[in-house]
Amino acid sequence: MLTITIDGEECEAEAGQNLLSICLARGIDLPYFCWHPAMGSVGACRQCAVIEHKDEQDQQGQLVMSCMTAIRDGGRYSVDAHAAREFRGGIIENLMTNHPHDCPVCEEGGECHLQDMTEMTGHTVRRYRGPKRTHRNQYLGPFINHEMNRCIACYRCTRYYRDYAGGSDLEALGRNNQVYFGRHEDGRLLNGFSGNLVEVCPTGVFTDKTFSRHYVRKWDQQMAPSICEHCGVGCNTAPAARQPGRPGDPWLRRVTNLYNRDINGYFLCDRGRFGYEYANSPARLSQVLERDNVDVIGSSAGEGVLSHREIPPGEGVEAFARHLEDQGPGKHLLLGIGSPRSSLENNFALRTLAGAEHFYAGLGATDLQLLRLVDTIQRDDRIRSATTPEIEQADAILILGEDIDNTAPRVALAVRQAALNHRRQRAAELKIPDWQDAAVRQLPAPPVPIIFVGWEIPPLADCCTNQMIGTPEILVSFAEAVLATIRKGSGDKDILPAGTEASQDSDIGEVATETAQALAAAKRPLVIAGCGARQPGLLRAAGLIATALAEKKGNAVNTYLACPEVNSLGLVQLLASGDMHLERLQGIVTEARQKGTAVTLVVLENDLSRRLERSQARNLLAEADTVIALDHLPNDTTRRAHLVFPTAATPECQGSVVNSTGRVQRHYGVYEGIGFIQEGWRWLADALSASNQHSDSADQIRSWQHCDDVIRTLAETLPVFSKLPAVSVTVPEGFLVARQSHRASGRTAIGSARHVAELPPPEDTDAPLSYSMEGIHDPAASTLQAMIRAPGWTSNQSIHQFLHGINGPRIGRPEPVTLQRTTAPLPHWQSVELHGSRHQPGENKDAKGLLAIPLYRLIGSGELSNSAEGIASVMTEAFAKIHPADAAALDINQGDEIQLSLGETSLQLQSQLDFEIAPGVIGLPCGLPKFGDIAALLPSQARIIRVIRYGQKMEGDDC
Amino acid sequence: MTNPTGKVWQRIPARQEGPAPELSTEEIRAIDEERSHYENDAAAGLEALRIVQRARGWISDDSLRAISAYLGIAEAELEGLATYYQLLFRRPPGAEVLQLCRSSSCWILGCEQLQGWLEQELQVRPGETTADGIFTLLENPCLGACDRAPVMLLGEALHTNLTEEKLREVLAEKRRRHADQSAD
Numbered sequence A: 001m002l003t004i005t006i007d008g009e010e011c012e013a014e015a016g017q018n019l020l021s022i023c024l025a026r027g028i029d030l031p032y033f034c035w036h037p038a039m040g041s042v043g044a045c046r047q048c049a050v051i052e053h054k055d056e057q058d059q060q061g062q063l064v065m066s067c068m069t070a071i072r073d074g075g076r077y078s079v080d081a082h083a084a085r086e087f088r089g090g091i092i093e094n095l096m097t098n099h100p101h102d103c104p105v106c107e108e109g110g111e112c113h114l115q116d117m118t119e120m121t122g123h124t125v126r127r128y129r130g131p132k133r134t135h136r137n138q139y140l141g142p143f144i145n146h147e148m149n150r151c152i153a154c155y156r157c158t159r160y161y162r163d164y165a166g167g168s169d170l171e172a173l174g175r176n177n178q179v180y181f182g183r184h185e186d187g188r189l190l191n192g193f194s195g196n197l198v199e200v201c202p203t204g205v206f207t208d209k210t211f212s213r214h215y216v217r218k219w220d221q222q223m224a225p226s227i228c229e230h231c232g233v234g235c236n237t238a239p240a241a242r243q244p245g246r247p248g249d250p251w252l253r254r255v256t257n258l259y260n261r262d263i264n265g266y267f268l269c270d271r272g273r274f275g276y277e278y279a280n281s282p283a284r285l286s287q288v289l290e291r292d293n294v295d296v297i298g299s300s301a302g303e304g305v306l307s308h309r310e311i312p313p314g315e316g317v318e319a320f321a322r323h324l325e326d327q328g329p330g331k332h333l334l335l336g337i338g339s340p341r342s343s344l345e346n347n348f349a350l351r352t353l354a355g356a357e358h359f360y361a362g363l364g365a366t367d368l369q370l371l372r373l374v375d376t377i378q379r380d381d382r383i384r385s386a387t388t389p390e391i392e393q394a395d396a397i398l399i400l401g402e403d404i405d406n407t408a409p410r411v412a413l414a415v416r417q418a419a420l421n422h423r424r425q426r427a428a429e430l431k432i433p434d435w436q437d438a439a440v441r442q443l444p445a446p447p448v449p450i451i452f453v454g455w456e457i458p459p460l461a462d463c464c465t466n467q468m469i470g471t472p473e474i475l476v477s478f479a480e481a482v483l484a485t486i487r488k489g490s491g492d493k494d495i496l497p498a499g500t501e502a503s504q505d506s507d508i509g510e511v512a513t514e515t516a517q518a519l520a521a522a523k524r525p526l527v528i529a530g531c532g533a534r535q536p537g538l539l540r541a542a543g544l545i546a547t548a549l550a551e552k553k554g555n556a557v558n559t560y561l562a563c564p565e566v567n568s569l570g571l572v573q574l575l576a577s578g579d580m581h582l583e584r585l586q587g588i589v590t591e592a593r594q595k596g597t598a599v600t601l602v603v604l605e606n607d608l609s610r611r612l613e614r615s616q617a618r619n620l621l622a623e624a625d626t627v628i629a630l631d632h633l634p635n636d637t638t639r640r641a642h643l644v645f646p647t648a649a650t651p652e653c654q655g656s657v658v659n660s661t662g663r664v665q666r667h668y669g670v671y672e673g674i675g676f677i678q679e680g681w682r683w684l685a686d687a688l689s690a691s692n693q694h695s696d697s698a699d700q701i702r703s704w705q706h707c708d709d710v711i712r713t714l715a716e717t718l719p720v721f722s723k724l725p726a727v728s729v730t731v732p733e734g735f736l737v738a739r740q741s742h743r744a745s746g747r748t749a750i751g752s753a754r755h756v757a758e759l760p761p762p763e764d765t766d767a768p769l770s771y772s773m774e775g776i777h778d779p780a781a782s783t784l785q786a787m788i789r790a791p792g793w794t795s796n797q798s799i800h801q802f803l804h805g806i807n808g809p810r811i812g813r814p815e816p817v818t819l820q821r822t823t824a825p826l827p828h829w830q831s832v833e834l835h836g837s838r839h840q841p842g843e844n845k846d847a848k849g850l851l852a853i854p855l856y857r858l859i860g861s862g863e864l865s866n867s868a869e870g871i872a873s874v875m876t877e878a879f880a881k882i883h884p885a886d887a888a889a890l891d892i893n894q895g896d897e898i899q900l901s902l903g904e905t906s907l908q909l910q911s912q913l914d915f916e917i918a919p920g921v922i923g924l925p926c927g928l929p930k931f932g933d934i935a936a937l938l939p940s941q942a943r944i945i946r947v948i949r950y951g952q953k954m955e956g957d958d959c
Numbered sequence B: 001m002t003n004p005t006g007k008v009w010q011r012i013p014a015r016q017e018g019p020a021p022e023l024s025t026e027e028i029r030a031i032d033e034e035r036s037h038y039e040n041d042a043a044a045g046l047e048a049l050r051i052v053q054r055a056r057g058w059i060s061d062d063s064l065r066a067i068s069a070y071l072g073i074a075e076a077e078l079e080g081l082a083t084y085y086q087l088l089f090r091r092p093p094g095a096e097v098l099q100l101c102r103s104s105s106c107w108i109l110g111c112e113q114l115q116g117w118l119e120q121e122l123q124v125r126p127g128e129t130t131a132d133g134i135f136t137l138l139e140n141p142c143l144g145a146c147d148r149a150p151v152m153l154l155g156e157a158l159h160t161n162l163t164e165e166k167l168r169e170v171l172a173e174k175r176r177r178h179a180d181q182s183a184d
C-alpha cells in the first residue's frame, strides 16, 4: 500500500495502479474517454489530465494524464486544480467542435458517457462557430447502427474490436480531423462480439439497431437482473422493458450487459445481446390451446392437419387436471419430460408432479451421457471449474474438440485475453504496469501456449499457438498421447499408446509431447472441453488430463467443461437415475401402450424434435394418448400436443438456473408479458390444484405460492441443492427495489388509450422488486438493482461506482451459490473407454463414407435466438462442410446439393468445400432452423447418396 | 480410419500458399522481396501498397483485395494504412499532383490565399481531381523548406516562394504539355 494525496486528502492505494482508476474507485468525478477498465490505458484522448506536484513545495505542478500515471508513494496530485480543470474543459470543447449535438435524436442520449463527461467538465456553452466535418455512415448489418459524425476519436471501438475481441473488419481509417471508424466496405460486422461496441463506444456512433425499432430512453426503462438463456455460460444481463405505448410495440426493448466479474465482466456475445427478440416474436404462444382434430393421432398427418383452437385458461387447467387423476398401477401413466432450457423451479415442479421415477431429462441418450460425464468429472476434487478471470490468467490452455467460440462464446473471449499473459509477465519484469495496454501488446514475448484440437479451425485460431484438425478418433489418440506424456513426465515417444495414430504419426506425437510439456510447465494450466463435440471419449480424456496434471502439481487444476444450455447441469441433478433419456422413455411408452395403459406426456419447454431424429420424435408424440406441452414458442412438439400452455420466457419470470461451472444463478421477471403466460411450474401447480389428486407431493405442490417455496422444497428434497435458498437476494424489511428509475415517465398516461382508470402497478409475488419507480434505486444498496447509474453518470460506465475496486466484485453480491455435489475421484477410464465412440469399423470399408460430425454457429445454433428478428435476418444457411480432397474423391464441387444418409435419415444440404475442416469428416450444422434434429444424429457415418450439380439440378451418379 | 485422401491428420498451414490471381508476377516478386526484410508479413503491407500503386497508379478495391489475400492481412487493416497515407491513392489521381504546404511558415506567408486561388482556378477542393483529369490538389504539412515559403510539391519537384503569378505559369506550362501529348 502506498500513501498518496489527492486534492489535499491523504489516502492509501495499492501500488502499481494508475491514478485514474484510483480516483474513480474513490468516487472522484474525473472525466475520461479512452481508458476502459477491461482494456487499460493508452492516453489517447487527454481528457483525464490532472496536476502532479513534485513535493509539498511545488505549488504549480505539472499536467499529467492520470490514466498513464502510475502512482508513487507520497505522490501529490490535484484533480481540482484550476489548470487541470481548464485543460480538461479545453479538451472537451475541442472534441465537441465536430460533434453534431443531436442528443434529442441520438439513441445514446440519457445514457451517454460523452454527455456525462461534457457536463462534468462544465462545457455548457459552445463557442466554435465553424463548419463541422461530416461523414457518410455505413451499413453494418442488422445489429448495429453507425452514425460517425458523433465520433470523438477515442479509439475505444477499434481497441475493443481488434485488440480485445480479435475482429478484423473494423479499423481507424483516414487521419487527422477526418479519422473514420468503420469497415473497409459496407457489410455486417463479422465478429461474434460486435454488439459490445454499443456499450464500449462512449458516444452514439454505435448503437443497438434492434433496439431502434422500439426505442425508449434509459430513464423510461424497466429493468431487473436476468441470466442470458442462450447457452450454458450464464452471463448476467439487464433486459430492459417498457409497457407498449402504441400498438405493435413490444414489451421487451433490448438487453445490455450486467457486470458479473466471475462470468461476463463487461461483455456479452451477439447471441446473448440480440437473441432477446425471440420473446417479442409474433409467433409467441400467449393463449392456452387445445388440439382441434383428435382423430389424427397416430396418423402420419402432415403439418397442415394439426390445428389448435384457443380455450380459456381455466378450461385448459381443468382439462390438464383430468389427466392427473386416476393415475397408478394399471390405470394411467403420466410421464414428465423436463428441459435443460427451463429453470430448476419448472423442472422440479414437473418432477414432483410426475414422480421422480417418471421424470425424464428430455434429452437423447448421448446428450445425457455427455452431461453426466461433465458432472462426474466436476465431482473430482482435483478439478476446479474456472471463472472468467481465471481463464484470462491461464498460462497454458488445451482446448479439446470444443468449438467454444460457438458453444460457449464468452469463454472464448476470455481465452483470447490469456494469449497476452507472457507479455504481461514480461512487462512486470520490466516494471511496466499491465494497464499500459499499447506497451504490453507490443512487448516481444513468447506466446502463451494455446492448443486447439478439433475438426474445424475455430475463430479463435489466430491466438492459438498450435492447432490441429483431425477426425474424432485422432483427437482421442492425441489426447491419450498427451495424457501418457504427462503421466510419465517425459517426452519419450515410446510411451505413446501403441497401435494408435499417435504412435504412428510423428506429427501427432510431437504436438502431443509439446502440449503435455506446456501444460506441465504452466503455473495455471487450463483444460477446455465440452458437450458440443458429442464425443464422450474427449470429455473423459479432458478429465484424465486435468487430474493427471493435478497429481503432478499437487493442486487442483482449472477446467472449463461447456454445457450446451442455460440449465443443463441443473437438470442432470434432478434425475432419479442416469438413464432417464428419451430413448428409454420411448421404450416405456411402447410397453405401456402394448399393455393397454393410457399414457400422458407432459413436455416442459422442450422441442423433442431437436433431441431425437424428427420422425422418431413424432412417433413418440403420436404414440402417447395425450401430449401436454408448455412452451414460449410454437414448435414441432407443441404442434403435436393436445394441450398447449404458454409459458413465460426468461426475462418474464423468476427462476434459477445452473451454469456450466455448477453455479446457481437467478433471473428475475423484468416485465409481465402478454396474454396468459406464466411460469411452467405455476401451470403445473394450477392443474394439480384443480385435480382430485391427494398425496404428499400433491399437497406440497398445492402449498407453493412463490418461487422461493419451490426452491425451499427442492433444497429439502435433494442435498445437492441444499444451498439453493441462498440465491434469494433479500432487501431490508419493508423495502422493494424499483424496476423503474425515479423519472420514469407516463405512469398515469401510458395506458390511457385502453382504459381511463389509473391502475396500480402490478405486484411481484416472487421477488422484492416493484414494477414501478418506488423503491431502492441505488445499485450499491442492492444487487437486484439492474439499472446501473449514479449521479452525474448515466451510462453503464458508472458500474465502477458499485464495485469493490476497479474490476472487483459487485458491492453487496453474496457468495456464489454452487451445487453441493459429493466428491468422487474419476473412474480409471481405459483406452477403450476413450475410444468408445469408435464407429463400427465395418462401415469404414465404404470409401465413399465420411464421418458426419457436428458444427455450431453463434448465429444459427441457438434454439430460441433463431426466432429473434435480427438474428433470423442473417441466419447461417445450412451447409455440409467437406475437405476439398474428400470432395474431389467424391466428385463434389462447391455449392453442389448433396444428399446424405445418416442411418435411417436422409438429408439434402449444400456442399461447402473448405481446407479448414479435417479430411475424413463431413461437418453438419447443428440447431439450424429446419435442421434442428441433426445434432441428435451425430456423430455417425454418412453415406453420400447423390450429388446435384450446382446450378443445374442434374442428377449425379448414385453412389 | 480411412478416407479417400489417405491423409487423416493435418497440421494447419499458416495460410493457403499461391499467388492471388490479381497481382502481376512483377508485383509479387517485388512484394516477396520486401517481405523477406520483415519478421511478419503484416509489416510488408505498406510496401505492398506502394508497389502496387507504382505499377497501377492507384489502389483499387480489387488491388486491395488481392494484396489482402496474398499477404493474409485483413482488408480493413490495409484500408487503414491506405487511407492514412495521403500519397496512397484509393481513387485514380490526376496526372499532376499538387501538394501545397499548409504549415505555419507557409501560412504566415499566405498559402491560404494561394490555395483559394488554386481552388478557384482548378475548380477543385483539396483531395479532388480536375474534370480534365490533369491536376489533383492536396494539402500537405511542412515540406521542410520554410525559408522559401510558401512552397508546393508538383510531382517530385519543389516550387518555392510561390506567388499567384508563378502558379499561373506552372499550371499553364503543364496544361500545354498535356495538350501536346494528347494531340500526338
Ligand code: SF4
Binding pocket: A150, A151, A152, A153, A154, A155, A156, A157, A158, A181, A200, A201, A202, A203, A205, A206
Ligand atoms: S466510434 Fe466511438 S469508440 Fe470509436 S473512436 Fe469514435 S467515439 Fe470512440
Ligand code: SF4
Binding pocket: A228, A229, A230, A231, A232, A233, A234, A235, A264, A268, A269, A270, A271, A272, A273, A408, A409, A410, A411
Ligand atoms: S456466452 Fe452464452 S450466456 Fe453469455 S451472452 Fe453469449 S449466449 Fe449468452
Ligand code: FES
Binding pocket: A020, A031, A032, A033, A034, A035, A041, A042, A043, A044, A045, A046, A047, A048, A049, A065, A066, A067, A068
Ligand atoms: S482516459 Fe486518459 S488519456 Fe484518455
Ligand code: FES
Binding pocket: B101, B102, B103, B104, B105, B106, B107, B141, B142, B143, B144, B145, B146, B149, B150, B151
Ligand atoms: S511550413 Fe511550409 S515548408 Fe515548412
